Amino acid sequence: MEQQVTEGVYFIQGQDEFIPDSHVYVVGKPDSEDLSMIDAGLMGKGDYKIRSIQNLGIELKSIKRVIMTHTHLDHIGCLTGILERIPWAELWVHDVEAQALESGDERTVYGMEMFKSMCMMQYNLKPGDFSVRVDRKLNGEENLELGGINWEVMHIPGHSPGSIGLYNRERKILIPGDVVYADYAIGRFDLHGASGAEHKKSLFRLAELEVDILLPGHNRIVTNLPPGYIADTARQWATYLT
Numbered sequence: 001m002e003q004q005v006t007e008g009v010y011f012i013q014g015q016d017e018f019i020p021d022s023h024v025y026v027v028g029k030p031d032s033e034d035l036s037m038i039d040a041g042l043m044g045k046g047d048y049k050i051r052s053i054q055n056l057g058i059e060l061k062s063i064k065r066v067i068m069t070h071t072h073l074d075h076i077g078c079l080t081g082i083l084e085r086i087p088w089a090e091l092w093v094h095d096v097e098a099q100a101l102e103s104g105d106e107r108t109v110y111g112m113e114m115f116k117s118m119c120m121m122q123y124n125l126k127p128g129d130f131s132v133r134v135d136r137k138l139n140g141e142e143n144l145e146l147g148g149i150n151w152e153v154m155h156i157p158g159h160s161p162g163s164i165g166l167y168n169r170e171r172k173i174l175i176p177g178d179v180v181y182a183d184y185a186i187g188r189f190d191l192h193g194a195s196g197a198e199h200k201k202s203l204f205r206l207a208e209l210e211v212d213i214l215l216p217g218h219n220r221i222v223t224n225l226p227p228g229y230i231a232d233t234a235r236q237w238a239t240y241l242t
Ligand SMILES: [Zn+2]
Pocket: 070, 072, 159, 160, 178, 187
């Protein structure tokens, strides 16, 4: 399932299995031919994501980069498959997780040992499968102009050490990865490199933004977010986030 959320912002719904598959967003004005994919998804979902992009009438050659909100398995699983289809595209990841990937440290990708062995068996993965080269390491201070739309990069660690959010101030659009979802849910904060205290800080930082359109990594998207929604969510979770 794919749809345009608003001009220059497209949503491709994750196809969850017994492990979730992250949503993908494609951002950029179509005539700019400078589009960006946000996240990839679970192993085996690359063809579905590519097909969905084509169903939207977007030409693959206009996809110039993949930007990862973070590198958990449900977001990065089919990245190599997707990059094989668009080999000209750059890969942009926050510095902390980029360094881990490049050095072959896959602890953040798998999150926990038990999950790692299960997934490696289930999906026939080998150590080093996610040792990709990152073209641009983000630090969370960037103001990006991508295909005619401005995005502020925010480093919002806690769910993972290098989680980033993308915020468009003009149209009040937030792509927060797995940091905050609809329905007062937040991402887990017990995996490798996660931190409840950092997650709390990140939520309160996001709470300062005016957001109308919330485009998280999973579950439903919201196009008329009530004012104060992220602040309410942060307050509800605050006592658990230490
Ligand atoms: Zn995640």
